[in-house]
Amino acid sequence: xxEWLTTDQQxxxxxxxxxxxxxxxxxxxxxxxxxxxxxxxxxxxxxxxESGDKALRMAELADSVKNSRSRITHTVNRLAxxxxxxxxxxxxxxxxxxxxxxDKGYAKLVDAAPDHVQSVRDALVDLIEEDxxxxxxxxxxxxxxxxxxxxxxxxxxxxESRRSAETTGDVSRG
Amino acid sequence: xxEWLTTDQQxxxxxxxxxxxxxxxxxxxxxxxxxxxxxxxxxxxxxxxESGDKALRMAELADSVKNSRSRITHTVNRLAxxxxxxxxxxxxxxxxxxxxxxDKGYAKLVDAAPDHVQSVRDALVDLIEEDxxxxxxxxxxxxxxxxxxxxxxxxxxxxESRRSAETTGDVSRG
DNA sequence: TGTAATCGGTTGAACATTCAACTAGTTGCG
DNA sequence: CGCAACTAGTTGAATGTTCAACCGATTACA
Numbered sequence: 001x002x003e004w005l006t007t008d009q010q011x012x013x014x015x016x017x018x019x020x021x022x023x024x025x026x027x028x029x030x031x032x033x034x035x036x037x038x039x040x041x042x043x044x045x046x047x048x049x050e051s052g053d054k055a056l057r058m059a060e061l062a063d064s065v066k067n068s069r070s071r072i073t074h075t076v077n078r079l080a081x082x083x084x085x086x087x088x089x090x091x092x093x094x095x096x097x098x099x100x101x102x103d104k105g106y107a108k109l110v111d112a113a114p115d116h117v118q119s120v121r122d123a124l125v126d127l128i129e130e131d132x133x134x135x136x137x138x139x140x141x142x143x144x145x146x147x148x149x150x151x152x153x154x155x156x157x158x159x160e161s162r163r164s165a166e167t168t169g170d171v172s173r174g
Numbered sequence: 175x176x177e178w179l180t181t182d183q184q185x186x187x188x189x190x191x192x193x194x195x196x197x198x199x200x201x202x203x204x205x206x207x208x209x210x211x212x213x214x215x216x217x218x219x220x221x222x223x224e225s226g227d228k229a230l231r232m233a234e235l236a237d238s239v240k241n242s243r244s245r246i247t248h249t250v251n252r253l254a255x256x257x258x259x260x261x262x263x264x265x266x267x268x269x270x271x272x273x274x275x276x277d278k279g280y281a282k283l284v285d286a287a288p289d290h291v292q293s294v295r296d297a298l299v300d301l302i303e304e305d306x307x308x309x310x311x312x313x314x315x316x317x318x319x320x321x322x323x324x325x326x327x328x329x330x331x332x333x334e335s336r337r338s339a340e341t342t343g344d345v346s347r348g
Numbered sequence: 349t350g351t352a353a354t355c356g357g358t359t360g361a362a363c364a365t366t367c368a369a370c371t372a373g374t375t376g377c378g
Numbered sequence: 379c380g381c382a383a384c385t386a387g388t389t390g391a392a393t394g395t396t397c398a399a400c401c402g403a404t405t406a407c408a
Binding site: 002003004005008009011012013015016018019020021022023024025026066114115117118120121123124125127128130132133134135136137138139140141142143144146147148 | 183196289297
């Protein structure tokens with residue numbers, strides 16, 4: 001027997017549903033208009049830029065942004081077509097493919113990052129109190145932990161190889 | 175000059191980005207698997223069910239779920255193809271089209287709602303403290319207010335015709 | 349009344365995402 | 379070695395979303 005939501009819970013849920021939709025639409029639109037990137041593409045550039053040698057195996061990339069392998073393939077195709085990324089064969093594993101950030105891709109990210117961060121500020125960070133933001137972060141951390149291992153169909157085992165925060169060319173911070 | 179995000183802010187933002195993605199994927203998947211509905215379709219059924227006569231003009235529908243008119247047309251097409259909704263001409267305005275919930279559509283909603291609410295509980299409501307949920311609701315309320323009037327391109331003037339909460343056949347509560 | 353501007357909604361093409369095959373390289377194990 | 383099972387990644391069709399062009403109805407207003 002399902003328990004209904006209380007009025008407060010429903011109110012919060014609906015506010016979230018609306019607000020989060022508007023938020024992602026806004027970020028998506030800003031990025032698209034100013035830099036002709038989707039948020040998914042941007043995220044990939046960020047992950048690559050954060051990895052030691054600015055390159056990652058497709059599967060690592062997929063895991064890090066919680067995308068399906070198929071989606072990563074398609075998205076990397078687009079990024080490669082724009083010259084932001086190049087594919088390389090993996091030496092240690094003949095099946096493997098490595099996506100590497102090009103200089104042009106890095107430059108693109110450096111260009112887009114400040115605007116994106118500004119968008120995040122305008123539409124979220126600067127809108128709510130620091131304390132609430134931290135709580136919000138914790139809440140979604142819990143959600144991610146709960147839902148995480150089961151994401152896109154072929155998410156694979158739970159590899160707890162969290163890469164260290166203070167990596168090299170971190171231009172992201174957004 | 176753009177201000178970067180602090181470590182805490184970035185942490186919160188990234189947790190949100192990941193968590194909210196997983197959350198919506200989960201809800202979407204549950205609804206699709208158990209009831210073969212998308213969240214967008216479900217939302218439309220909910221709005222219709224909440225309106226006095228279980229029918230709304232396309233534009234009202236579009237506004238209420240913050241979708242573009244085009245998207246509403248397409249989605250209502252699908253719902254109509256499934257027999258959950260019927261289109262009707264608007265008497266008072268020759269251009270207008272009214273989407274009306276059918277009995278079958280209402281039954282579908284009654285069937286799906288408990289499962290959907292359970293998903294929302296499992297993936298969000300029951301995962302965080304009541305107080306945090308309320309704060310979260312307020313935060314996204316503020317975001318929605320900030321971003322609201324500018325949403326989908328043709329959102330039209332800011333019509334503050336919020337329909338009263340205690341409408342008739344409210345089966346939604348999710 | 350006539351006509352320009354606007355509104356409500358639809359259409360179809362372009363593009364992104366998902367899903368279910370599929371290819372090819374690798375591992376496990378007799 | 380040889381074969382089965384599995385993993386990495388790609389492919390293409392089906393589906394959903396966006397965008398710009400479009401059509402008919404309505405309004406404004408001379």
